[in-house]
Amino acid sequence: MELPKEYDYNAVEEKWLNAWQDSMYYFDRNSEKPQFIIDTPPPYPTGNFHIGNALNWCYIDFMARYKRMRGYNVMFPEGWDCHGLPTEVKVEEAHGITKSQVSREEFRRLCVELTTKNIERMRKSLRRLGFSIDWSNEYITMEPSYFVKTQRSFVQMYNSGMIYQQNHPVNWCPRCETAIAFAEVEYESRTTILNYLNFDKLRIATTRPELLAACVAVAVNPDDERYREYVGTEVAVPVFGHKVKVIADKSVDPSFGTGVVMICTFGDKQDVRWWVEHSLPLRKAIDRTGRMTELAGKYAGLTTEECKKAIIDDMKKDGILYKQEELSQNVGLCWRCKTPIEILSEKQWFVKIIADEILDTANKITWVPDYMKVRLENWTGTMEWDWCISRQRIFATPIPAWYCDRCGKTKVAKGEWLPLDPTQKKPPGACECGSSEWRGEEDVLDTWMDSSISALHVSGWLSGREPLLPTQLRPQGYDIIRTWSFYTILRTKALLDTKPWETILLNGMVLGEDGHKMSKSRNNFVVPEEVIRKHGADAFRQWAAIGGTTGSDIIFSWKDVVAGSRFLQKLWNIVRFSLPHLSDKPAEFKPVDRWLLSRLNRLVKDATEKMDAYQFDETFKAIRGFAWDILADNYIELVKSRLYGEAEGKEAAQYTLFVTIETLSRLLAPFLPYFSEEVYSHIKKESVHLQTWPEVNESLIDEEAEASGEMIKEIASAIRRYKSEHGMALNSSLSNIEIYSSLKDGSDIAGAANSRISLKTGKPGFELVAREIIPNMKMLGRTYRGRAKSIAEALRNMDPKLADSGSIALSVDGEKIILDSSFFVLEKEKLLKGKAVDVLEVGSAVVVIAKVITIPTSSQCTGR
RNA sequence: GGGCCCGUGGUCUAGUCGGUUAUGACGUCGCUCUUACACAGCGGAGAUCCGGAGUUCGAAUCUCCGCGGGCCCA
Numbered sequence: 001m002e003l004p005k006e007y008d009y010n011a012v013e014e015k016w017l018n019a020w021q022d023s024m025y026y027f028d029r030n031s032e033k034p035q036f037i038i039d040t041p042p043p044y045p046t047g048n049f050h051i052g053n054a055l056n057w058c059y060i061d062f063m064a065r066y067k068r069m070r071g072y073n074v075m076f077p078e079g080w081d082c083h084g085l086p087t088e089v090k091v092e093e094a095h096g097i098t099k100s101q102v103s104r105e106e107f108r109r110l111c112v113e114l115t116t117k118n119i120e121r122m123r124k125s126l127r128r129l130g131f132s133i134d135w136s137n138e139y140i141t142m143e144p145s146y147f148v149k150t151q152r153s154f155v156q157m158y159n160s161g162m163i164y165q166q167n168h169p170v171n172w173c174p175r176c177e178t179a180i181a182f183a184e185v186e187y188e189s190r191t192t193i194l195n196y197l198n199f200d201k202l203r204i205a206t207t208r209p210e211l212l213a214a215c216v217a218v219a220v221n222p223d224d225e226r227y228r229e230y231v232g233t234e235v236a237v238p239v240f241g242h243k244v245k246v247i248a249d250k251s252v253d254p255s256f257g258t259g260v261v262m263i264c265t266f267g268d269k270q271d272v273r274w275w276v277e278h279s280l281p282l283r284k285a286i287d288r289t290g291r292m293t294e295l296a297g298k299y300a301g302l303t304t305e306e307c308k309k310a311i312i313d314d315m316k317k318d319g320i321l322y323k324q325e326e327l328s329q330n331v332g333l334c335w336r337c338k339t340p341i342e343i344l345s346e347k348q349w350f351v352k353i354i355a356d357e358i359l360d361t362a363n364k365i366t367w368v369p370d371y372m373k374v375r376l377e378n379w380t381g382t383m384e385w386d387w388c389i390s391r392q393r394i395f396a397t398p399i400p401a402w403y404c405d406r407c408g409k410t411k412v413a414k415g416e417w418l419p420l421d422p423t424q425k426k427p428p429g430a431c432e433c434g435s436s437e438w439r440g441e442e443d444v445l446d447t448w449m450d451s452s453i454s455a456l457h458v459s460g461w462l463s464g465r466e467p468l469l470p471t472q473l474r475p476q477g478y479d480i481i482r483t484w485s486f487y488t489i490l491r492t493k494a495l496l497d498t499k500p501w502e503t504i505l506l507n508g509m510v511l512g513e514d515g516h517k518m519s520k521s522r523n524n525f526v527v528p529e530e531v532i533r534k535h536g537a538d539a540f541r542q543w544a545a546i547g548g549t550t551g552s553d554i555i556f557s558w559k560d561v562v563a564g565s566r567f568l569q570k571l572w573n574i575v576r577f578s579l580p581h582l583s584d585k586p587a588e589f590k591p592v593d594r595w596l597l598s599r600l601n602r603l604v605k606d607a608t609e610k611m612d613a614y615q616f617d618e619t620f621k622a623i624r625g626f627a628w629d630i631l632a633d634n635y636i637e638l639v640k641s642r643l644y645g646e647a648e649g650k651e652a653a654q655y656t657l658f659v660t661i662e663t664l665s666r667l668l669a670p671f672l673p674y675f676s677e678e679v680y681s682h683i684k685k686e687s688v689h690l691q692t693w694p695e696v697n698e699s700l701i702d703e704e705a706e707a708s709g710e711m712i713k714e715i716a717s718a719i720r721r722y723k724s725e726h727g728m729a730l731n732s733s734l735s736n737i738e739i740y741s742s743l744k745d746g747s748d749i750a751g752a753a754n755s756r757i758s759l760k761t762g763k764p765g766f767e768l769v770a771r772e773i774i775p776n777m778k779m780l781g782r783t784y785r786g787r788a789k790s791i792a793e794a795l796r797n798m799d800p801k802l803a804d805s806g807s808i809a810l811s812v813d814g815e816k817i818i819l820d821s822s823f824f825v826l827e828k829e830k831l832l833k834g835k836a837v838d839v840l841e842v843g844s845a846v847v848v849i850a851k852v853i854t855i856p857t858s859s860q861c862t863g864r
Numbered sequence: 865g866g867g868c869c870c871g872u873g874g875u876c877u878a879g880u881c882g883g884u885u886a887u888g889a890c891g892u893c894g895c896u897c898u899u900a901c902a903c904a905g906c907g908g909a910g911a912u913c914c915g916g917a918g919u920u921c922g923a924a925u926c927u928c929c930g931c932g933g934g935c936c937c938a
Contacts, residue, residue, distance in 0.1 A: 269938095478936075482936080509934090557890095563890070566903050570901065573904085617878095732898090777883055788921045
């Protein structure tokens with residue numbers, strides 16, 4: 001059959017995309033094979049699968065396909081982490097409404113509708129990239145079949161005391177009008193104004209004068225002589241006039257501002273610490289929408305910004321504010337909408353964080369690369385308070401709880417009632433107080449409560465079977481170690497007292513071509529669809545494989561993608577050349593065949609080890625190097641003459657080529673699913689993705705075959721170089737070539753050189769003259785330490801002929817030293833006598849070529 | 865302010881349990897259209913391995929101090 005000259009990635013990829021069956025990749029619960037379950041990250045259904053996700057999925061797919069070929073029962077599930085604010089915002093935008101303008105059910109329905117549409121789009125991208133996803137294990141967190149598990153995990157942790165309800169300060173986004181967790185707060189350096197105020201008999205400095213109404217104390221450092229006398233007394237808060245205590249606390253910095261600080265409920269995290277330590281009262285001056293409360297008197301109803309301006313103006317007028325200066329400080333922002341957060345005290349639901357248990361569990365997991373574990377440890381060590389899991393939003397998993405209308409008691413659902421939405425359904429039975437009027441909890445769960453049980457879900461937890469825990473692999477980016485890794489470890493430990501995964505594989509971030517994080521404002525944004533359109537999925541996957549070391553950041557580079565598509569073209573040409581010559585009938589090998597097969601088996605060994613260590617870049621580079629350099633540039637060139645004619649050894653070359661191409665297809669299958677399938681389809685009737693990973697045939701790894709093959713290759717290439725340097729065409733023939741070596745078969749060299757070859761043993765009748773002594777520094781340094789340098793120097797300077805006997809005597813600094821041949825290498829020069837010949841030295845072989853008279857080409861004449 | 869990673873030819877990168885020709889890709893220059901491939905082959909040029917100090921006979925590699933970049937966080 002005739003193969004097209006150009007590899008048409010588009011046609012090939014489309015063809016196999018339609019031909020492949022999903023069932024090829026299904027996990028089999030009844031299989032005898034060892035399980036390999038991957039806890040795939042469920043992406044947020046934005047509608048676009050971005051390049052960072054794509055990199056991660058490439059890693060997952062390399063592993064999934066590899067493990068399948070290695071005989072594992074692989075589960076590569078695909079989840080969708082649906083809940084959350086961004087979808088709510090999109091829905092509000094799209095329909096021109098706010099969440100409070102429609103009913104909760106209606107708003108949720110709109111969110112589900114949008115999410116469903118987005119998932120559909122992203123599924124297409126996943127398929128096009130050739131990922132071997134097990135679609136029978138897809139999960140969607142907004143569906144009852146999933147969130148029933150989220151709710152049951154909530155109930156179980158509530159019953160075991162791991163979840164509790166409390167009035168506690170929480171991070172609050174006034175724009176989103178919800179509590180958020182620490183993991184959702186990010187910080188940014190901003191310039192603000194530090195205001196100096198006359199504060200009764202003291203002077204204080206504050207960046208947040210709008211919080212004066214919430215001032216509950218004033219603090220000084222206990223060692224600060226200036227204020228010692230005031231500690232324990234009361235002062236009146238300016239503008240508002242209420243009295244607060246002056247307290248002493250050593251964490252007050254005397255050199256900051258005036259050395260006196262006001263404590264408000266709450267200006268920042270430090271206020272919370274002081275508030276707890278000194279048991280201070282609570283004054284709420286800011287409400288859930290970020291506006292001032294009644295407590296703020298005439299400022300009530302203003303936003304914090306408006307209030308700040310107004311109160312500063314007033315205090316300036318009244319002479320309270322006497323000085324202002326600029327100050328750069330870090331402001332906590334909501335990671336979704338970048339609004340500065342407030343700290344409000346609210347009744348919220350919390351998950352207990354037991355740092356020791358988390359660290360202990362993390363230590364039982366293999367971290368790849370291992371230094372990433374430090375990030376989890378650092379994060380765990382900085383937790384200030386428990387994980388706030390309640391959110392005042394709508395599109396999320398409902399908290400299955402109610403409050404008694406009469407006595408206010410909280411009732412949490414029983415596991416068997418779930419799933420349910422407490423705002424839609426009342427609990428059976430009455431409260432202990434006798435009332436059966438219930439108010440459903442309107443707060444919903446943090447999205448991480450959904451996704452932190454992904455490992456449990458895919459393992460089959462609560463599906464009527466024993467969960468297959470731990471799963472084998474968690475692949476994810478290092479940016480969500482503090483969230484997804486942290487929470488998953490916490491939850492798996494709390495719910496099933498085990499670790500979620502055996503191994504966690506961290507991938508780096510994808511940076512734009514300029515080395516910065518991809519962002520629309522930097523205009524360095526690339527989407528996978530664009531790459532696929534221009535170069536195909538297999539080229540994209542090659543960039544993912546070789547763009548960088550696993551775990552490190554990787555820069556997107558069009559050059560790498562182009563190099564990938566060139567490699568496909570090169571491979572295509574190799575296959576196009578080889579196909580008519582393939583034969584699966586074994587035959588007696590020639591030295592070059594044994595060389596290639598030895599190298600091939602070495603490659604298999606190498607690739608297997610590197611895949612097991614998640615070194616995709618190393619694996620792929622090794623395969624590419626073999627295919628391009630060893631197979632194409634050398635082996636094929638050497639056996640062409642055998643393949644074309646009817647000479648002896650033709651069958652051996654055909655068979656060798658068959659074995660090599662067949663093995664190469666399987667090695668490439670995890671990386672280039674489309675290309676390898678196309679090639680394999682021309683060799684066998686089955687899918688390459690249902691084949692086993694190549695086994696190493698140790699008996700074919702043969703040092704001797706490699707040495708003589710290498711020699712043949714080197715000689716052929718030396719002759720090629722000789723022709724090139726003498727301006728001869730590469731297919732021109734040389735009258736006679738004598739090769740002095742241990743080689744027993746020169747036919748392939750003759751073919752490649754298109755010349756007659758005479759094989760000789762021994763050495764040609766040349767005079768060998770020692771030319772140079774090269775010191776072996778490693779040996780000299782070990783033995784002679786400090787004198788190594790001067791000995792080496794002496795060796796270089798002495799007459800090389802003196803070393804002919806094998807050892808050498810010299811005197812350094814008046815001392816006689818005798819060095820045997822292990823301390824130096826003697827470079828010998830071969831002098832020719834008699835005929836005019838050119839001599840090429842190739843390792844231990846000597847190639848003698850009858851001298852040709854070079855007719856200079858015109859370019860050489862004009863050249864110099 | 866803390867943590868983690870990184871700084872190697874023009875560009876990107878390998879090498880990092882110390883050993884003297886530092887790997888490869890892209891680019892560049894020269895030659896060659898050799899019955900698979902000019903999206904190729906062959907050959908060449910191009911690096912005092914960010915700076916400084918230290919350890920050592922010997923440092924891209926180990927230690928310390930700088931400088932620079934990136935990410936995660938406070």
